[in-house]
Amino acid sequence: MLSSNPIKKSLNWLGRQLFNQENPAAFFDPLVTPINPLWIRGFTPAQVQDIITETADTKTFVLKPSNRWSGFEAGQHVNLSVDIDGVRYTRTFSLSSTPARWAEDGTITLTIKRLPGGLVTNWMHDNLKAGTVLGLSKAFGDFLVPTSVEPLLFIAGGSGITPILSLLETLEKDHYRAPVALLYFVRTQADVIGAERLYALRQRWPAFNLQVVHSQEDSKPVYLGEQHLDTIPGIKARLCYLCGPKGLMDLASDLLGKYGISDDRIRVTFFSAPAPVFTGESGGLVTFSRSGKEVEADDGKALLELAETAKLNPKYGCRMGICHQCKCTKTSGTVVNSLTGKVSSPGEEQIQLCISVPQGPVTIEL
Numbered sequence: 205m206l207s208s209n210p211i212k213k214s215l216n217w218l219g220r221q222l223f224n225q226e227n228p229a230a231f232f233d234p235l236v237t238p239i240n241p242l243w244i245r246g247f248t249p250a251q252v253q254d255i256i257t258e259t260a261d262t263k264t265f266v267l268k269p270s271n272r273w274s275g276f277e278a279g280q281h282v283n284l285s286v287d288i289d290g291v292r293y294t295r296t297f298s299l300s301s302t303p304a305r306w307a308e309d310g311t312i313t314l315t316i317k318r319l320p321g322g323l324v325t326n327w328m329h330d331n332l333k334a335g336t337v338l339g340l341s342k343a344f345g346d347f348l349v350p351t352s353v354e355p356l357l358f359i360a361g362g363s364g365i366t367p368i369l370s371l372l373e374t375l376e377k378d379h380y381r382a383p384v385a386l387l388y389f390v391r392t393q394a395d396v397i398g399a400e401r402l403y404a405l406r407q408r409w410p411a412f413n414l415q416v417v418h419s420q421e422d423s424k425p426v427y428l429g430e431q432h433l434d435t436i437p438g439i440k441a442r443l444c445y446l447c448g449p450k451g452l453m454d455l456a457s458d459l460l461g462k463y464g465i466s467d468d469r470i471r472v473t474f475f476s477a478p479a480p481v482f483t484g485e486s487g488g489l490v491t492f493s494r495s496g497k498e499v500e501a502d503d504g505k506a507l508l509e510l511a512e513t514a515k516l517n518p519k520y521g522c523r524m525g526i527c528h529q530c531k532c533t534k535t536s537g538t539v540v541n542s543l544t545g546k547v548s549s550p551g552e553e554q555i556q557l558c559i560s561v562p563q564g565p566v567t568i569e570l
C-alpha cells in the first residue's frame with residue numbers, strides 16, 4: 205500500500221516541512237551545509253579570492269559571489285555569514301568596491317576593521333584564507349548616489365569611509381559634474397583606509413576636494429568644527445553624506461544644522477550597530493495577530509527578539525535599523541525607536557521590528 209511506503213512517507217513529511225516554512229532556506233540550509241556550502245539557499249556563496257592589508261587593523265577581503273547573486277548599488281551593505289566552531293554568525297558590512305568592478309570581473313570587496321573584542325571581525329582577520337566560502341545576503345540600503353546632479357559633501361570617520369569609497373569612484377566613473385568634497389577623519393595618517401584609491405581619485409578628478417584630518421596626531425585631539433566646514437565652498441547648497449562613529453555623526457548633524465542644512469539634505473548610514481539611545485520604561489503585552497501568539501515584553505527588548513521568543517520567524521537582515529527587511533505593520537499600541545528615542549503614534553503604521561521597543565500593549569501583524 206502506498207501509505208505504508210517509507211519513501212512516500214518521507215516525501216509527505218518533507219512537503220509538510222516546506223509548506224510550513226515561510227522561508228524554505230531556513231529548513232534546507234542546515235541540511236545541505238555539511239554536504240556542500242555552495243548549495244546554501246538563504247545566502248549566496250561567495251569565495252574569498254584575495255586579502256589585502258589596508259592598515260594595521262583593517263583588511264580588504266576580495267570575494268567572488270556565485271552567479272546567482274543579484275548585485276548591488278554603490279553605498280549599499282550586505283550581511284555576511286560565517287561559521288565559527290560550528291556556530292553561524294551574521295554581520296552587516298558595507299561594500300567598498302564599485303558595481304562597475306563587479307560587472308567587469310565578478311568580484312566585490314568588503315573592507316573590515318578589527319573591532320576590539322569583536323568575535324567575527326577578529327576571526328575573519330585571523331582565519332580567512334583564499335578559497336574559503338562565506339555566505340552573502342542580497343545587498344540593501346539607501347545610502348545611494350543622488351538622483352540629480354548637485355554639489356556634495358561627504359564626512360567620514362575611520363572605517364566609515366568604506367561605502368563612501370564605492371560612491372566616490374562610481375560618481376567619478378559616471379563623470380559627475382558638480383563639486384564633491386570629502387572630509388575624512390582618521391587618528392593618524394597610518395589609519396587612512398583606501399589611501400591609494402583616494403589619492404588617485406584626487407589626481408584624476410578635478411571636481412573632487414579631499415581633506416584628510418588627523419584627529420589624534422598631536423597631544424590635543426581634533427574634532428570636526430567650523431574651521432573644517434568653512435573651507436567647503438557653497439556648503440549650504442550641498443547634499444551631505446555622513447558615515448562614521450556616532451559621536452562624529454551627531455556632531456556633524458548638529459553643525460550642518462547650524463549652517464541651515466535641513467535633515468532631509470543629510471544622509472546617514474552606520475558601519476556598525478549604533479548604541480541604543482532609548483533606556484526609558486518599556487514593556488506590555490505584545491500580540492502577534494496573524495499567528496495568535498502573545499508575549500510579555502520586558503527589559504527594553506525590541507519586537508524582533510520578542511517575536512523570536514514567541515517562536516515566530518520574522519524576516520530580518522541587519523538587526524540594526526539599516527536594511528528595512530524587518531518592516532511590519534503595527535495595528536495598535538505605541539513603540540519607541542531604540543536608536544532615536546522617538547515615540548510612535550498609537551495607530552496603524554509600518555515599523556522596523558529590530559529597533560522598535562513596545563511601550564504598553566502592542567499588536568503586530570505577524
Ligand code: FES
Nearest residue numbers: 521522523528558
Ligand atoms: S533587520 Fe534590518 S532594519 Fe531591521
